[in-house]
Amino acid sequence: NPNHRTAAQMGLKAAMTLSADLIVDREVPAGTGVSYGHTAHTEEDTRLGVVPLGYADGIDRKASNVAPLVINSQPTKIMGRVCMDQFVVTLPEGATAGDRAYLFGDVGAGLPTADDWAEAMGTIGYEVVTRLGARVPRRYHGEG
Known part of the structure; x- marks a missing residue:
């Protein structure tokens, strides 16, 4: 739609950021099966990390192998x-362990958005x- 303007073009910022x-x-060797059912395998020696959020927290299993994240200002995805x-x-x-993984938030801060997650999973933000x-x-900001 040529009349559609993105949130960033309209100056909007995300109201929510999800991180852990x-x-x-x-470090794991090439060919390592990852997570239940080994639906992904490392193609080369790879460093993997664990984010302590899952479907009991509301992270849809459809995010498996597709949802984007940012760690240390660098993009990655669920494996x-x-x-x-x-x-x-x-x-x-x-x-390394202790670094913050950003699942979604403000696109202006270089983060994936809830809509990016939705697109990866075939749903809506x-x-x-x-x-x-x-x-x-x-944590709520701006309360006073």
């Missing part, structure tokens, strides 16, 4: 199946943000 700290980082409490990512160069459960801690 990596809890594990590990393997989303599990109940965690998922695996391919780590960008230099990323509203479903991505509304399925986040009570286990996900919330």
Whole structure:
């Protein structure tokens, strides 16, 4: 639609950012099966990390192998199946446990958006943000 303007063009910012700290980082050899069912395999020696969010938190299993993330300002994606409490990512160069993984947020800050997640999973952004459960801690900014 030529009349459609993106949120960034209209000066809008994301109202929500979803992030979590990596809890594990590990070097694995080429050919390593990743997560349940080994739906992904490393093509070369690879550093993998674990993000402590899963389908019990509202991360749809359709995000398996497709959803984008940003770690240390570098793009990556989920590798393997989303599990109940965690998922695996391919780590960008230099990323280690304790670094922050951004699932979605403000495109102006270089983050994927909820709509990017929705497109990867074949749904809409509203479903991505509304399925986040009570286990996900919330911090509200600007309250006073």
